[in-house]
Amino acid sequence: MRTATASAGKHYSAVKAVDGVSFHIAEGETLCLVGESGCGKSTVGRTIMKLVEPTAGRIEAMGTDVTDLSPARMRPHRQRMQMVFQDPYSSLNPRMTAARIVAEPLEIHGMSAPAREARLAELFDMVGLPRSATGKYAHEFSGGQRQHLAIARALAPDPRLLICDEAVSALDVSIQAQILNLLIDLQRDLGLAYLFITHDLSVVDYMADRVAVMYLGRIVEIGPREAIFTRPQHPYTQALVSAAPLPDPDADRSTRIMLKGEVPSPISPPAGCHFRTRCPKAMAVCSEVYPVWKESGQSRAACHLV
Ligand code: SF4
Numbered sequence: 001m002r003t004a005t006a007s008a009g010k011h012y013s014a015v016k017a018v019d020g021v022s023f024h025i026a027e028g029e030t031l032c033l034v035g036e037s038g039c040g041k042s043t044v045g046r047t048i049m050k051l052v053e054p055t056a057g058r059i060e061a062m063g064t065d066v067t068d069l070s071p072a073r074m075r076p077h078r079q080r081m082q083m084v085f086q087d088p089y090s091s092l093n094p095r096m097t098a099a100r101i102v103a104e105p106l107e108i109h110g111m112s113a114p115a116r117e118a119r120l121a122e123l124f125d126m127v128g129l130p131r132s133a134t135g136k137y138a139h140e141f142s143g144g145q146r147q148h149l150a151i152a153r154a155l156a157p158d159p160r161l162l163i164c165d166e167a168v169s170a171l172d173v174s175i176q177a178q179i180l181n182l183l184i185d186l187q188r189d190l191g192l193a194y195l196f197i198t199h200d201l202s203v204v205d206y207m208a209d210r211v212a213v214m215y216l217g218r219i220v221e222i223g224p225r226e227a228i229f230t231r232p233q234h235p236y237t238q239a240l241v242s243a244a245p246l247p248d249p250d251a252d253r254s255t256r257i258m259l260k261g262e263v264p265s266p267i268s269p270p271a272g273c274h275f276r277t278r279c280p281k282a283m284a285v286c287s288e289v290y291p292v293w294k295e296s297g298q299s300r301a302a303c304h305l306v
Pocket of ligand 1: 234235236273274275276277279280281282283286291302303304305
């Protein structure tokens with residue numbers, strides 16, 4: 001990834017990411033970033049948070065170029081964008097009590113001790129954890145409860161944008177549903193914008209207002225959830241959607257599009273369209289010219305056939 005930009009204000013959060021492709025996330029909206037493992041979707045989230053440094057290009061957050069900001073000057077931006085990771089066990093300090101884990105960001109941002117106490121109780125209530133659990137350590141919670149704790153910590157500084165990076169992938173299906181429903185409730189109550197990074201199309205179907213599909217470090221299609229699932233434009237999106245799990249075991253799977261070969265190395269992507277080595281519809285022009293973005297209905301896609 002060369003460029004990642006994100007901004008969040010009172011009325012909207014916006015993200016412009018990956019080689020000049022841009023998209024925004026409105027207040028109260030969920031944008032799901034989906035693609036195969038290694039496509040760069042997690043790097044987008046981490047780079048927006050400046051948890052990884054870009055090797056080239058720039059990062060914008062809250063309308064500000066933060067590429068060269070010092071940690072101190074980055075702090076106000078981080079306060080308004082928080083991240084929830086896949087594995088809460090490794091992202092939560094095992095030597096801290098739950099109270100310290102959740103209150104630490106408040107301390108960093110200079111909140112007084114009495115105000116922290118009140119905010120801590122509020123956050124535990126918001127995520128459905130008992131206040132009596134504040135003295136427990138991370139290993140004393142179940143996997144689902146640990147993710148509740150991670151969400152409470154992320155919400156502590158009152159962010160406007162929550163980046164959820166495979167936030168339910170490590171959980172059982174029933175626990176996944178609990179966490180997803182909690183996130184939906186929090187979004188409704190707080191007007192949060194979500195960038196939901198996932199490889200799981202059933203999660204996308206449940207959570208997304210809009211979907212951005214990534215392949216090899218670039219976004220290849222973006223559009224409303226319904227359009228992406230029913231009228232995918234890009235051959236890669238068509239393959240992903242055709243392979244999505246069907247709830248009906250007797251449903252017709254004959255239209256499934258099987259992609260051949262491995263994802264090429266992002267270090268030396270194929271010339272022209274990066275997807276051409278696996279695309280069932282590739283043409284001669286695809287190996288020479290990277291396709292420009294074109295609108296189709298409510299979606300936009302980068303493919304010569306659109
Ligand atoms: Fe396939 Fe060509 Fe479209 Fe790329 S531009 S997705 S190779 S048809």
